[in-house]
Amino acid sequence: MGEWLYLVIGVAVLAVVVIVGLVTVGRRRPVPPVEAPDSQAPDTPGSDTLAPPRPVEAPEDPTHAVVEPLEPEAPTAVPTPVVEKPEGTASRLVRLRQRLSRSQGGLGRGLLAILSRDRLDDDAWEDIEDTLLTADIGVAPTQELVDGLRTRLRVEGDSVDVRAALREELVKLVDPTMDRTLKVSGADGAPGVVLVVGVNGAGKTTTVGKISRILVAQDRSVVLGAADTFRAAAVEQLATWGERVGVPVVRGPEGSDPASVAFEAVKQGVAEDVDTVLVDTAGRLQNKAGLMDELGKVKRVIEKQAPVTEVLLVLDATTGQNGMVQARVFSEVVDVTGIVLTKLDGSAKGGIVVAVQRELGVPVKLVGLGEGPDDLAPFDAGAFVDALLG
Template sequence: MSLMEWLYLVIGIAVLALVVLGGVLVGLLPGRRRVPTTPPAEAPSDVLAPPETGVTEAEPGVEVPAGTVAPTLERPERPASRLVRLRQRLAGSGTLGRGLLGLLSRDQLDEDTWEAIEDLLLGADIGVQPTQELVERLRTRMRVEGDATADARSVLREELINLVDPAMDRALHVTGADGNPGVILVVGVNGTGKTTTVGKIARILVAEDRSVLLAAADTFRAAAADQLGTWGERVGVEVVRGPEGGDPASVAFDAVKEGVDRGIDTVVVDTAGRLQNKQGLMDELGKVKRVIEKQSPVTEVLLVLDATTGQNGLIQAKVFSEVVDVTGIALTKLDGSAKGGIVVAVQRQLGVPVKLVGLGEGPDDLAPFDAAAFVDALLG
């Protein structure tokens, strides 16, 4: 073999070695992983599908940063299943029904007994007129039906249900007309739990498979918008918020406009807590409602009342009703008070129904109000 042939052979071997070595080095360099093309496993049945706006899962063959995890959302409890649990909780906290049954079951229903019954009802915040009506009906029925045939529990149950008025429309109006979203305006004084109630309402709507948008129109308290954001994140609901100290009506307007543009089912508007004797704040609340209705009619004005405030809550309710035409009551903290009669009193005061009742601090401890279930719980 000639000298030139040997030279060509050595050069060829050297080039081949360099190619092999280069491939090895490239394989060792850091890079981005590629998502396998096999379809992802289905999410477990107790996890809702992630929202469209969030980072979910990569399409086959698309590069994503290593360690990306799809968010999981809570599946709220459906309203129907809440009633049994809440009924048990209410039955354990209320003494009104048990006290009435004890008095009506006496061998002799004398004047002292009837006075004790009346005192018990008044002490439960039922109100003077409803108390007098109930006592009169109970006296008549127990006297006419006689000691031998009258079942004190059945009579009391029927009359209490009539007093709570099962004929009232307690449905939340969460759907708008002509393709517009339903708009729920949530109002109340400071400390009643409005923002928490808005978050819990969102969970009820999500459990019913509705699309929801929240409006943080309490612009005076940055913590309120943050709190609402936390509620929304847990169930995949977005929150529209504005600058701290900004115009609440502007935030509400923007949220409802976005709801209209995106075809959202329901927009829930949280408002700042305000004292009923501050006329300027109350006028501002009326402005929020008027501005919203430039976009879409308000389908529900929900007044949040603290059940432990008793008769003071009735004064609050009347003033708010005059400003924004309240259509329903959300009664919170009912488990913290034995005065379940506030349900009757507030309905009589406003002529509007209690639609939601809260009996605890849990995220799903808010349920639609049902007259018969409420009375059965009071009677244990």
């Protein structure tokens, strides 16, 4: 019995020793390191080269996050208006003469066809008169031309050059002796002041813009006065013309006193020592006495700053004899010194040049033959007659 007891105790002790040994060995066994996954493919297939382990980034602490400042947006660039270089007078004249010749040659061809007949009887001369009257030359100038031609043909007989004779008589009617110079310079250092008048639709505002281009092409400094304050569109249109050639425009609120705007424009021209001030006025109907009186007021107010050197009446050449009525009324109010004939192409009748000069006793100084910005040129009597004759 005692032996069995010792045997059991010995077995128990041995079991305890074995268990303790196994636990101790398990604790000492090294744990193999965990390798980072391969972040890069090996250089060659089958290569054992491994990429270095990727560092573990610490999580961001939202309380200590670094906020990078936003870069300020660049200011939006405002496009600078492109200032145009207007066409010179010489090239403008050549182009307009060609266009005038194409549009006005019918009158000359009709006259030459009649004058080339074998026999010029009374019926032929009546046809010539009708042709001239249809071209809006007017009764008195027509009679002068017919009388002059009949006398030359009777005196010179068959030796006469019909075309040359007709040209000379037409040039006389147009009168090349008239002074067609634009008075755009003032005296004693004052700017020249050009007042542009006419009825609505004749093209006043456009004419003012085109004249400014002629002056800029001559290297003259210019100020524009937008005194047509009753039409916002006219003010904006003039501002656009000024912007295109770099010319300042003096304007006032819509419906303001036109005389005050004209006054301020001339005042600025005097202060800035510019060469010329061009003043656009509202289109006046010749049967509106109050509006016509207001136009006279504009001229009087301007002259408190500087004398008006030129008053240009803009007439639509297509209006024919109706334009004569307009011309007469305007000349009584503002003492017109020169005429601008617009739309002298297409259906226009060139004889209006002769008629309006006879009516007012003042010259046609500028003619417009199109919608282009440089389709305005000084009037030349000889070139105009040549265009009439084709």
